[in-house]
Amino acid sequence: MTRATLSVLLLTPFTACARAGRPREAYAFEKSEPPLTMRWRFLRPDPGTLVAEGVVRNSLPNKFRFSQVTVTVLGKDGEGRIVSRSVTRIPDLTGATSRFRLVHPLSGPEASFALRFAYKTEDIEGNGGRN
Numbered sequence: 001m002t003r004a005t006l007s008v009l010l011l012t013p014f015t016a017c018a019r020a021g022r023p024r025e026a027y028a029f030e031k032s033e034p035p036l037t038m039r040w041r042f043l044r045p046d047p048g049t050l051v052a053e054g055v056v057r058n059s060l061p062n063k064f065r066f067s068q069v070t071v072t073v074l075g076k077d078g079e080g081r082i083v084s085r086s087v088t089r090i091p092d093l094t095g096a097t098s099r100f101r102l103v104h105p106l107s108g109p110e111a112s113f114a115l116r117f118a119y120k121t122e123d124i125e126g127n128g129g130r131n
Contacts, residue, residue, distance in 0.1 A: 027054055029115070035060040036069075038117055040100075050075070052115055053101040058093055062124065066093035069119045071100055075110035083107050093119075 027039035040054025052073050058066060068091055075084035086104040104113075 029054075031117075035064050036066065036119060036121075040115060042113065048106050050104040050106060050110075050113065051101065052104065053099070055097055055099050056090060056093060056117075057097045058095070061094065061096045065122045065124050067091075067120045067122060069093055069098075069100075069117060071102055072116045072118075073102055073104045074114040074116070075104065075106060076112045076114065077109040078111040080112075083109050 026041070028041045030037065030039045032038075035058055037057045037059065038054060039057075040052055043051040043053065045051060050073065052071070056066075056069055058064060068089055070087060070089050072085065072087045074082050077083050084104065084107040086102055088100055088102045090098050090100055
């Protein structure tokens, strides 16, 4: 079993991320580390909440099984210090896609957000895991 971590730092304030009038399946952000691709968006349903929602896609579901994908949202203040954190897990990504939704309560001083994901994978064909 192999573990890998991929971090995506988003220094854009959340107000620039959630635009009105977007199609339901439009995602502002995408990060790919084959065979895993993650697409997501940030929404602000109320002043005290940020929601990260998206799709994780395994482009080789017959070759790789993701036993767990962990999604973390970090809120950072203007100096880059972490002031809030929320985590969700997508267990056993055996199919091609899985959706996630993470509700992140705001602590107040957030100026930017980072979304990170980590995963564990197994090579179904028996050739070892993949980073």
